[in-house]
Amino acid sequence: MGRSPCCEKAHTNKGAWTKEEDDRLVAYIRAHGEGCWRSLPKAAGLLRCGKSCRLRWINYLRPDLKRGNFTDDEDELIIHLHALLGNKWSLIAARLPGRTDNEIKNYWNTHIRRKLLSRGVDPVTHRPIADSTEKKPPSAIGFMSNQTEVKKEDKTTPTPTTTAATSSSSEEYESPTWRRQRKPKLPDLNLELCIAPPFPSQLEGEMLVPSALAVSNSKPSRGRTMMQQQRASVVYPVSQNGIT
């Protein structure tokens, strides 16, 4: 079977974008709007694959991007949302206007992870590091994680992930090579589950899973993907301090 490559790699540029390429892409999208990324490069006269154009536009060129340093409020909001959603960067980004999933992901890996460690909080479990190796009862966030983890880990490296999965030693993250290592993945929140009664103070005493997250097993309407519907439904009220 297999799928055709997203682009003809022999005839596409790679690496950093030039000013001219940026200008072309911006000019094209201004004139024609987003959409049909596959055909866009040719139409815009770019030697890039559509995927690359999309990434460049979304992560860098979009006019509504905020850029610049994250505020403390944004930091805290990201931490809260990560505790709820795990590595669902696109969902987290949807709550932070002007920020992209890629930007948040990078920021998490470079800043927030360390910030949490310095607070003595495990960035994976969001629990105090001393507690995090203890056996925990299933939580709203963690109770679906095992099966999906195994599936993912199986096809990557044979490294002993069972130890890593529960390990939260700070050395692992402070090692210069932590980024290159297979790290324990965050427990995923299963968005397809049915609504459960609110958990009593699961996270910092007052964080509740927004009900919108757990709904929508219904069929998507035509012309709109399930993912898009789901994303659109995850609209949280914004407050100064994050979750309201």
Place this chain on the structure above:
DNA sequence: AACGTCTACAACCGCTGTACT
């Protein structure tokens, strides 16, 4: 000044989910 290491982040890669035929 030269070199090695670390950090930040842009970009790429591979995979998944959905739509369409």
Place this chain on the structure above:
DNA sequence: GAGTACAGCGGTTGTAGACGT
């Protein structure tokens, strides 16, 4: 229902610049 095309997502990598020795 199967096969294919496409958009989008999350993980990973590459690399420029900052920093330390």
